[in-house]
Amino acid sequence: MDLNAKIPDGPIEGKWDRHRFEMKLVNPANKRKYNILVVGTGLAGASAAASLAELGYNVDCFCFQDSPRRAHSIAAQGGINAAKNYQNDGDSIYRLFYDTVKGGDFRAREANVYRLAQISVNIIDQCVAQGVPFAREYGGLLSNRSFGGAQVSRTFYARGQTGQQLLLGAYQALERQIGLGKVKMYARHEMLDLVVIDGVARGIITRNLVTGETRGWVGDAVVLATGGYGNVFYLSTNAKGSNVTASYRAHKRGAGFANPCFTQIHPTCIPVSGDYQSKLTLMSESLRNDGRVWVPKQKGDVRRPEQIPEDERDYYLERRYPSFGNLVPRDVASRAAKAVCDEGRGVGPSKMAVFLDFGDAVRRLGQNVVADRYGNLFEMYERITGEDPYKTPMRIFPAVHYTMGGLWVDYDLMSTIPGLHVLGEANFSDHGANRLGASALMQGLADGYFIIPYTIGNYLAQAKLPKITVDHPEVQRSLAGVRAQTTRLLGIKGRTTVDEFHRELGLVMWDYCGMGRTAEGLKVALQKIPEIRARFWSDVAVPGANEELNPWLEKAGRVADFLEFGELMCLDALERNESCGGHFREEFQTPDGEALRDDANYSYAAVWEYTGEGSAPRLNKEPLEFKNVKLATRSYA
Amino acid sequence: MSKTMTLTLQIWRQRSANTPGSMQTYKLEGVNEHMSFLEMLDVLNAKLTKEGQDPVAFDHDCREGICGSCSMVIDGRPHGPRKGTTACQLHMRTYKDGDTITIEPWRAKAFPVIKDLVVDRGSLDRIVAAGGFVSVNTGVTVDANATPIGKKNADEAMDYAACIGCGACVAACPNAAAMLFTGAKVGHLVKLPQGQVERRGRVLRMVEQMDLEGFGACTNHRECSEACPKEISFDAIELLTSSTCAPRSRTTDLRRSLPQRGRRDPRRPRSRLRLEVQQLG
Ligand SMILES: Cc1cc2nc3c(=O)[nH]c(=O)nc-3n(C[C@H](O)[C@H](O)[C@H](O)COP(=O)(O)OP(=O)(O)OC[C@H]3O[C@@H](n4cnc5c(N)ncnc54)[C@H](O)[C@@H]3O)c2cc1C
Ligand code: SF4
Numbered sequence: 001m002d003l004n005a006k007i008p009d010g011p012i013e014g015k016w017d018r019h020r021f022e023m024k025l026v027n028p029a030n031k032r033k034y035n036i037l038v039v040g041t042g043l044a045g046a047s048a049a050a051s052l053a054e055l056g057y058n059v060d061c062f063c064f065q066d067s068p069r070r071a072h073s074i075a076a077q078g079g080i081n082a083a084k085n086y087q088n089d090g091d092s093i094y095r096l097f098y099d100t101v102k103g104g105d106f107r108a109r110e111a112n113v114y115r116l117a118q119i120s121v122n123i124i125d126q127c128v129a130q131g132v133p134f135a136r137e138y139g140g141l142l143s144n145r146s147f148g149g150a151q152v153s154r155t156f157y158a159r160g161q162t163g164q165q166l167l168l169g170a171y172q173a174l175e176r177q178i179g180l181g182k183v184k185m186y187a188r189h190e191m192l193d194l195v196v197i198d199g200v201a202r203g204i205i206t207r208n209l210v211t212g213e214t215r216g217w218v219g220d221a222v223v224l225a226t227g228g229y230g231n232v233f234y235l236s237t238n239a240k241g242s243n244v245t246a247s248y249r250a251h252k253r254g255a256g257f258a259n260p261c262f263t264q265i266h267p268t269c270i271p272v273s274g275d276y277q278s279k280l281t282l283m284s285e286s287l288r289n290d291g292r293v294w295v296p297k298q299k300g301d302v303r304r305p306e307q308i309p310e311d312e313r314d315y316y317l318e319r320r321y322p323s324f325g326n327l328v329p330r331d332v333a334s335r336a337a338k339a340v341c342d343e344g345r346g347v348g349p350s351k352m353a354v355f356l357d358f359g360d361a362v363r364r365l366g367q368n369v370v371a372d373r374y375g376n377l378f379e380m381y382e383r384i385t386g387e388d389p390y391k392t393p394m395r396i397f398p399a400v401h402y403t404m405g406g407l408w409v410d411y412d413l414m415s416t417i418p419g420l421h422v423l424g425e426a427n428f429s430d431h432g433a434n435r436l437g438a439s440a441l442m443q444g445l446a447d448g449y450f451i452i453p454y455t456i457g458n459y460l461a462q463a464k465l466p467k468i469t470v471d472h473p474e475v476q477r478s479l480a481g482v483r484a485q486t487t488r489l490l491g492i493k494g495r496t497t498v499d500e501f502h503r504e505l506g507l508v509m510w511d512y513c514g515m516g517r518t519a520e521g522l523k524v525a526l527q528k529i530p531e532i533r534a535r536f537w538s539d540v541a542v543p544g545a546n547e548e549l550n551p552w553l554e555k556a557g558r559v560a561d562f563l564e565f566g567e568l569m570c571l572d573a574l575e576r577n578e579s580c581g582g583h584f585r586e587e588f589q590t591p592d593g594e595a596l597r598d599d600a601n602y603s604y605a606a607v608w609e610y611t612g613e614g615s616a617p618r619l620n621k622e623p624l625e626f627k628n629v630k631l632a633t634r635s636y637a
Numbered sequence: 638m639s640k641t642m643t644l645t646l647q648i649w650r651q652r653s654a655n656t657p658g659s660m661q662t663y664k665l666e667g668v669n670e671h672m673s674f675l676e677m678l679d680v681l682n683a684k685l686t687k688e689g690q691d692p693v694a695f696d697h698d699c700r701e702g703i704c705g706s707c708s709m710v711i712d713g714r715p716h717g718p719r720k721g722t723t724a725c726q727l728h729m730r731t732y733k734d735g736d737t738i739t740i741e742p743w744r745a746k747a748f749p750v751i752k753d754l755v756v757d758r759g760s761l762d763r764i765v766a767a768g769g770f771v772s773v774n775t776g777v778t779v780d781a782n783a784t785p786i787g788k789k790n791a792d793e794a795m796d797y798a799a800c801i802g803c804g805a806c807v808a809a810c811p812n813a814a815a816m817l818f819t820g821a822k823v824g825h826l827v828k829l830p831q832g833q834v835e836r837r838g839r840v841l842r843m844v845e846q847m848d849l850e851g852f853g854a855c856t857n858h859r860e861c862s863e864a865c866p867k868e869i870s871f872d873a874i875e876l877l878t879s880s881t882c883a884p885r886s887r888t889t890d891l892r893r894s895l896p897q898r899g900r901r902d903p904r905r906p907r908s909r910l911r912l913e914v915q916q917l918g
């Protein structure tokens with residue numbers, strides 16, 4: 001597997017500029033001769049499809065929801081980072097770069113991260129020009145907050161609906177191009193295979209989710225922006241439809257999958273309330289700016305929180321991390337919550353929760369100010385739990401939230417298959433082993449608005465692409481494979497529902513490949529997963545037919561992929577004998593319980609290569625070099 | 638301990654767009670009060686699947702009240718009884734043991750049923766494609782703080798921009814009008830300096846598309862903002878009509894006079910609105 005990241009030479013500050021100059025351009029008149037297939041309409045996909053169409057390319061765009069506006073990005077709450085330094089508090093491109101590399105626990109590629117920090121400032125300009133209603137100060141200038149453990153205020157936000165507003169900006173740009181005829185939009189279409197011809201990505205296979213029609217599409221380049229795979233855990237903060245299918249099927253066609261085990265567990269989610277639970281709801285991280293996290297000092301204390309006096313409470317984050325307090329990064333906060341619950345000091349009916357208390361904030365700021373800052377989040381909490389957070393502390397617990405792993409890409413965002421580009425959460429590039437808050441939105445939009453429009457031209461200008469049609473035998477072969485899988489799933493007619501299998505897999509993943517991982521546990525998971533998979537393929541109940549809207553058939557295909565992909569995650573976690581960021585191997589920790597990295601042996605991106613069904617995947621390594629940020633132990637004490 | 642209840646569910650079942658549908662009755666036991674409404678439907682569907690019956694199709698994705706996917710009329714009200722709450726955010730503690738609940742799809746000419754509770758809302762996207770944007774290509778270089786925007790305007794823009802595109806307003810309207818949805822987009826953009834340049838053309842184009850899609854006209858019933866899970870104010874419609882510089886009655890008249898696609902009488906002169914839209918390109 002060729003893992004040359006093609007990082008441009010020269011000092012880090014000048015790499016992107018220089019590369020932009022050196023890249024080959026496609027003549028404006030020629031752009032309309034190219035057809036690009038964009039899969040996904042989240043921040044990454046919608047911004048890419050719109051920008052490519054504006055440049056003159058013809059774009060076919062796909063999503064599985066009924067409208068491109070409903071992509072999972074819509075749910076992002078907290079904000080988007082940019083190194084504008086509008087607050088004059090010492091921010092800079094270099095600081096955002098530094099924070100992201102350090103926050104990612106030194107497992108990201110420096111050059112990519114630097115470019116991301118550079119581009120961040122353009123994103124905000126672009127969004128404001130589109131009419132994104134960011135929060136503003138009375139003077140009319142943009143407002144910022146500090147977020148996710150950053151010590152500067154660089155986060156831009158639109159109430160608690162930043163993702164929605166950014167996505168609507170990109171969606172509107174996309175709809176404009178649809179109206180102009182430059183983008184053809186295919187909603188309720190799911191990509192089920194990638195077509196690779198002579199080693200080059202040339203097309204995809206989709207199923208029309210309304211009619212069941214499966215068909216092939218060909219183009220000059222394929223862009224995947226299909227989001228993250230947190231739903232492998234069944235319960236996560238992701239939307240129900242989020243899945244790994246597009247990425248995983250591209251992986252099976254030859255795309256290297258990097259760091260699949262790097263998962264982010266978000267510390268502030270509403271705890272599980274019962275086994276009917278279908279998803280977990282995030283309570284924005286911004287709550288930690290004013291809320292204080294605590295548990296009772298005593299094990300098994302069942303008093304109501306109001307009855308527990310101040311000196312019997314353990315504000316464990318403030319105690320363990322005095323300088324960052326409640327604002328430590330997500331991985332650190334999540335593990336600390338798990339630790340106190342494992343000690344038996346968890347709260348609530350399940351004992352798998354900690355308090356997030358606004359009592360002090362209300363006393364200090366007044367209920368009005370608290371309501372102004374967090375009103376909609378409090379309402380959401382009340383709607384779900386039936387409890388009023390102004391009166392009684394919230395109960396929160398960590399939940400799977402984001403996946404840093406993804407398809408490997410080079411500096412141009414191209415995967416190991418020429419012609420296949422991967423953007424947004426679906427790629428692995430920028431967040432290393434842990435993503436900082438408000439950085440995913442930034443990355444998705446950087447990839448889509450400002451990177452792919454350049455780099456795809458560089459690819460197209462140099463690629464030799466023979467003309468092909470959907471009648472090509474490779475397209476037909478992929479099509480036949482997809483249809484065969486559908487027939488097989490519908491033919492099993494077993495007794496166990498798709499969700500039951502998904503839940504079972506999710507529990508195994510959570511227990512053995514979740515917040516704390518051990519070699520021993522991962523080996524157990526590696527035995528259990530193939531066993532569940534075998535049962536799935538002999539006993540799954542998929543009702544209905546292919547030629548109709550059939551959500552259960554859709555889901556069965558996604559769960560089938562999760563059942564293979566989960567194994568790859570465990571393998572990756574087992575292979576990485578160190579703790580870094582969201583990957584915490586219990587064998588590798590300091591006496592204080594902090595993650596213990598092993599830079600001498602694991603300073604690389606682990607890139608897995610598919611070698612066929614029943615055959616072990618092959619591990620390839622992209623070594624990571626840190627020339628600008630000195631490798632150091634992360635410390636938030 | 639959490640309470641459980643037994644419910645009678647009456648649900649609209651329709652195999653496909655072209656087959657007639659009907660209400661079917663299901664009994665569901667052991668519904669936990671902490672379940673969300675959609676989790677309750679998951680439980681029903683698991684039961685139906687196990688019994689070899691066809692489960693109920695419904696749209697959903699985020700289950701957090703933000704994506705706008707979920708869309709069902711519960712006991713006659715789009716998204717159900719709780720104000721400002723989408724179906725996915727409704728929890729079963731709203732109900733009590735023994736209740737009967739009816740569940741139907743959005744009903745509107747512009748939202749054809751696909752299956753059971755799932756409808757086609759592509760018409761809303763096409764309204765946006767007709768003009769619900771600021772025409773700006775990627776790559777602008779104006780600094781984001783170059784144009785200050787008063788907090789009040791920014792906040793009001795956000796109030797309108799909060800629309801999730803669910804279509805409940807259409808489902809609630811006796812005329813199946815999409816005025817609140819369209820007005821919300823108009824309101825969002827018209828409150829911002831960036832939205833000024835195209836202000837008039839935007840409204841005319843979006844309104845024309847609304848008509849082409851077969852949405853009805855507004856006759857002031859105000860059911861839309863009552864049903865809206867994001868509580869978009871009825872003022873949005875005021876903003877829409879005032880943005881064309883025509884009083885509401887006139888706009889409604891103009892809209893009524895718009896020819897339907899493919900059915901225009903060639904001898905009849907094009908309406909003024911249509912002409913204006915054409916001149917705008
Ligand atoms: C609750 C929540 C809150 C968050 N808050 C923040 C925040 O405040 N700040 C921040 O920076 N990040 C946040 N994140 C993370 C961030 O929202 C996501 O990482 C980001 O939006 C992902 O964008 P994307 O474009 O890569 O993918 P997505 O938005 O997930 O879009 C995926 C697209 O791919 C399509 N797709 C997927 N598979 C297929 C297929 N097989 N065929 C066809 N189409 C397919 C889908 O239809 C969809 O259009 C949050 C995440 C969650 C879950
Ligand atoms: S205006 Fe309200 S009801 Fe109508 S689509 Fe928007 S959010 Fe839904």
Ligand code: FES
Nearest residue numbers: 698700705707725
């Ligand atoms: S499922 Fe997203 S709003 Fe209800």
